[in-house]
Structure formats: C-alpha cells, structure tokens
Amino acid sequence: MKENKESVKEYYYKNKEIILKKNKEYREKNKEVLKERDKEYREKNKEILKEKRRIRSGAQPKRIGRDPEKHKKVVKKRLYNWRKKNPEKIKVHAILRRALKKEEIFKSNKCEICGKNENIEAHHPDYSFPLQVLWVCRQCHVKIHRGKFNELIMVSC
Numbered sequence: 001m002k003e004n005k006e007s008v009k010e011y012y013y014k015n016k017e018i019i020l021k022k023n024k025e026y027r028e029k030n031k032e033v034l035k036e037r038d039k040e041y042r043e044k045n046k047e048i049l050k051e052k053r054r055i056r057s058g059a060q061p062k063r064i065g066r067d068p069e070k071h072k073k074v075v076k077k078r079l080y081n082w083r084k085k086n087p088e089k090i091k092v093h094a095i096l097r098r099a100l101k102k103e104e105i106f107k108s109n110k111c112e113i114c115g116k117n118e119n120i121e122a123h124h125p126d127y128s129f130p131l132q133v134l135w136v137c138r139q140c141h142v143k144i145h146r147g148k149f150n151e152l153i154m155v156s157c
C-alpha cells in the first residue's frame with residue numbers, strides 16, 4: 001500500500017506538468033458538466049456546508065441529527081404521558097403551588113439534605129399530604145428517586 005502511494009507520488013512529481021495540463025484541459029472541456037455537478041453537490045449538502053462555514057467563523061459546532069422541533073415534540077409528548085398517568089400528582093402539585101402563592105407555606109432556599117441553595121425542588125414523601133414536602137436540590141432529588149436515601153425518606157415524588 002505504502003509502496004503504491006509512493007509510486008503514485010513519484011509519478012505525479014515526474015509528470016506534474018503533464019497532469020496539470022491534462023487536468024486543465026479536462027476542466028476546460030467539461031466546464032459545464034463540472035459546474036452542474038458542483039451546483040448539485042452544493043444543493044445536496046447545503047446544511048453541512050452551511051454548518052462548516054459557521055464553525056470556520058468560530059461558532060460552536062451544532063449537534064447534528066438533533067432537530068430542535070422534533071426534540072420539543074418529544075419532551076411535550078413525554079410530559080403529556082406523565083400527566084395522563086399521574087393525575088393525582090398534578091392535583092397535589094397544584095395544591096402546593098397555590099399554597100406557596102398564598103404564602104401558607106414557604107419554599108426553603110436551602111436543600112434539606114445537603115444544604116446547597118441552588119435549584120431547589122419540592123419532594124413529596126407522601127402524596128396524601130400535599131403540603132408536607134421536603135425541599136431538596138435537584139441533585140439530591142434525583143438521588144432520592146434513585147433510592148440513595150431509602151432509609152431516610154419515603155419515595156413518592
């Protein structure tokens with residue numbers, strides 16, 4: 001393989017002038033066809049070429065294959081399915097929201113597990129008590145639902 005490559009290189013260098021001339025001749029002769037082919041290529045790869053230009057000008061590469069519209073639809077559908085499956089949870093969440101708005105209860109600004117004060121969410125150990133919630137950060141909330149604190153906290157949502 002390497003030998004082959006080398007010989008191609010050698011051949012190219014030896015006949016550079018001739019090859020270049022031939023290439024030029026070929027291009028001249030097939031100008032229209034090549035132009036047409038180029039146009040077709042550009043048309044077919046419009047999005048990719050556009051993205052390449054964008055990256056060249058310093059932009060972050062997009063994740064190819066993720067259609068934002070499609071993604072939005074998937075998220076919406078997932079939410080819809082969850083709502084359909086969990087009507088009682090929706091009711092409880094509404095009660096909680098109302099109580100917060102009326103200032104019957106107050107949201108803690110600290111995670112009751114780790115003490116962090118970012119992304120605080122309500123966790124319901126028992127849905128029969130809508131206003132008895134545990135205020136936890138998102139990370140701890142995920143951990144609760146993964147069963148990390150099973151001895152400490154009942155899992156409901």
Ligand SMILES: [Zn+2]
Pocket residue numbers: 111112113114115116136137138139140141
């Ligand atoms: Zn936490």
Ligand SMILES: [Zn+2]
Pocket residue numbers: 122123124141144145156157
């Ligand atoms: Zn929860």
